[in-house]
Amino acid sequence: MVIRAPTPSGWITGSDRPGAFVTETRLVVLSGLLWLAMVVLAAAGHWLAGLYVLLALLLVYGVLGSSHKGRFDLKLVAFPTGVWIAMWAGAFWLGEYFAQAYAGSAPGFTVLGFHPSFAAIIALFWLLPTLLMGFGFEWVKDRWLSKERWDDYLESVNDPGSDEAPTGGEE
Amino acid sequence: MSETAKLLIALSSISVLVISFLIGLWARKKVTSPEAFFGGAKIFGPLTVGLATMAAVGSAFAVVGVPGLVFSTGNAILLFMFAAPAFVFGYLVIGKKIRAMAEIGTVASLGDLSDLRFNHHRGIKLMLSLMLFIGCAMYLSAQVEACAKLFENLFDWNQLVISVVIFTILIVYTVLSGEIGGILTQAFQGLVIVLAGLICTVAFFAVTGGFGPVLEAISGPRGAEAGLDPAALTAWGSLPGAFSFAWVMLPTLGIMCQPQVLTRMMMLRSPRDLPRLSLYAVITNMVTGLMVMSIGYCAIYLVASGTVTIDHPDKAVFKVADYLGLAAQLFVYPAVLAAALSTSSLFLSLAGNIVSRDLPGSLGLELAPERQVSISRIAMSVMGISAIGFAAVSGDMVAILGTYGFGTLAAATFPIFIIGLLWKGASSQGVMAGMLTALLATLVGVGIELSKRFGVTEFSWPGGVPWYVFVMAAAVLVTIAASLFTHGATGRDLDRRVRLAMDL
Known part of the structure; x- marks a missing residue:
């Protein structure tokens, strides 16, 4: 599996944090695994466990949604x-x-x-x-x-003319 | 019921239709450009958008189907209605990104949004158009059916005639005023639903004395005689737990990517109004939740105490309203009509957008904006007439398809608008693969369900989990997996302004 890092001439901006893209990608992969776990648990009859996994999944989306120029605002998530x-x-x-x-x-x-x-x-x-x-x-x-x-x-x-993030x- | 009461109820319901029509006519003045007609006008405040969103999400299924399910199977379906915090979560997570995209170019449809994020990828737009069209057809036919049942319960009128009259008026005002009229009429219809909710809740307490007597009644001997299960009033109701799982998961993850929610975010004057919008949406949603719970509980109480008999769950709302008396009837019947109209006008507009803008665009056809408006109007009319015809010939199959609409739309939009806007690595190839998976899996899922319905197969989904949960999961997993190995619309291919919107 290749996680493509941003390049300076690509979409990275002066205010982006190095590694933010990798973290974002890892969170998305984690969300995929949680989707899988949630549905497999429910399909196996463990629907309540599936609901708890759903909560973890919401947390991941909450973190991803709090992202601002590569920073995750964990206070906003909390x-x-x-x-x-x-x-x-x-x-x-x-x-x-x-x-x-x-x-x-x-x-x-x-x-x-x-x-x-x-x-x-x-x-x-x-x-x-x-x-x-x-x-x-x-x-x-x-x-x-x-x-x-x-x-x-x-x-x-x-x-x-601007190529910088706000x-x-x-x- | 006396003939005078029937006449008054009919008049109150028709007044909703007439006022909606007049609002639509008035709103025509505000349609100053093709973009405004299609929903590109960022002119509305949070109260209007909040009420309109609640009304469009709260379809006839919520007002008729949910109380019936509460009566027949207990509290599990209320988990679906009570998942209101997910509204706010959706706005928190993707609201500002969606609204920011509307500043980049003309964004009047979901296809426009997809174009911006995925560099005008025709395949994604085509898949989105097809999936949304299927979802629209499912929802619209179900709303026609609900309207017909509403008046059939009152008068011995022909279902087809009722549907034609109501939907002709709806089609006319939607065709004239587009999304501008749509959002204003939906806000009015939302207000009608909220008023009915407050009246039903008060009436519930007056009749039953509270929730305790309902629990006592269902646990008593008459409850058992009526075939009611006391387990219905536990957290998970009397259905297998898989339903509770699906009815929590579906709105929680699905509400933020429903077209009713996404398109309304783009019409808001300022993104900083989103918190206020979410507050109005959830408070009105809470009133609707209270209404359907009150009606469902009232039905249980009346049947368990031997006061009323209900032979079909879908009749629960009408039987309860009839028992509560004229004051409740004068609001409940119009509320059912308002719920059906608000959802229908949104999906008619959506279908018009798809046929006139998104589908031609996905096939490489460029149409002048004025021509798009004309085609959209024709498409809305054809779609509305088709929905009436489909509802007339297919009986209760329509209601079944209607319940699938939510899952189908969520499977179509989640990869594009949730994964696509939260992750700069979501590639056009990945989303395309996810959408293709969603489309094929939806067709297979609906095919299997209809086969079961007609006794062709006895297949059951693992764990009793509804099929659309698997469709959503498959679409998400394929999107993520394929995006890890492909690069379209990511990195250097990602538009600078889109990147700014995603970074907001």
Whole structure:
């Protein structure tokens, strides 16, 4: 397998970090392996394990999506994406735990009237992570794309003579 | 139901159609260029786009099919509806890159986006066009079917006549105003769905007293007599776990590459509005989720308490609305129509774009923009009429195909727009191979499912996992593997401006 490194006369820019392309490629290969593991596990009947692998896959896409000129913004991955993924892991675990605990019988308790297994889904899969991601994204808006970075991008794109990446934005 | 009630419900539903038509007519003024007609106008704010996105994603399947599945098989399908955080994740990961691409050139269709990233690769554009066209056909016919069922439940009207009337109006306003009218009418229709959601939720609590009584009812003797399974109210419902897996995985990875989401990102005024857009989209999506859960739970409660009988899951939403009374009926029926119309107008526009711009472009034919608009209008009309005809002759097969649309579209778009925009090493040959795999695997998958339907084969997919999961995985793996050994549209071949957009 050959991982093609960027060349100075190719698409690398003054602000690119050496090795960023290789890291990006390794992450993409890892995502492919996770896809394979996820589907194989589900096909073999281990669907819950497949769901946990899905969470790892989301993390990889989160890291790839945070890339800015070869830098991965791990703070942006940690919040809100990382917290969301942790909540989903908790939802799957609790959902399965209570589904098994009360299999074939009425549950010993309910949460706001819900079966405890589904209450975990309501709280940790749906309501809290949806609000967290919705408001969290607004919270990190400037880190995700500052006005300066966007303006620099527009300037660079519209300048036919420029071969440099925009330099704006924060790191 | 009294004749007066039926008339009022019909009027409320028709008013959605009439208002949509008027919005479409008004929006025609804003179509100042062919690009604007096709969706290239970056003029909309986050609220409009958020509502339109939610409405276009929330098809008739969400409003009719999901409550029926909640009633018959329990909570598993709600995992699909509750995966709203994936909306935000999609915007976080690829939103600014997609929106940035719209600054590089005229980007009015997904084919234009593919052209920019993969240096006008005709094969990729052809594959994308074919896959999107298949997905459009599946979705459109299912929406026609849902509209026909809606009015059939109220009146003893001919299904074909109902479909022709509703879709003629839809086709006319979509043909006149293109994507500009599409997004404005979808925003209005989204508002109708949200209003219905709020009313249904309040009505649910008024009728049942909350979620506890539903659990008690399904666990009681009458629940068992009605054939309801108490396991339905656990996290995974009463279906095999593979369904829970598929219904989490499909929206989580699939939502960010659905045409309804991708095309709307490009129409936003500023990319810095994406967080606000995602907030509006997920909050309205939450209301829709609450609505379908309330209706499904209400159906369980009413059947388990012996109040109502439901002979087919797809009738659950109408039976519940009828039980809740006129106030609920006046919003639920229009909401079903709004969901079907919003999805249909988007896929009609998409089909028009494919036939007039993307497909000719992939075959090396250059058409003048004005001619593209004319061809697009003809294509939308033909596509709409074909969908009516297909729905009329193929019965419930349409509904089955409709459920495949989401997976088919995700398999088509994931390699190009997710892998392609996240990885500068995604080569044109790799994506082409992935798309070819997706197309062939989709045809095989649909063929096997239809063969099973008609008793030709008893083949079952490993682990009971739905076939489209394998299609998506195969497309992704082939794209990555082939890209590792090929170089098209990477390195020196990657446009400087595209690189800047991917690096944003």
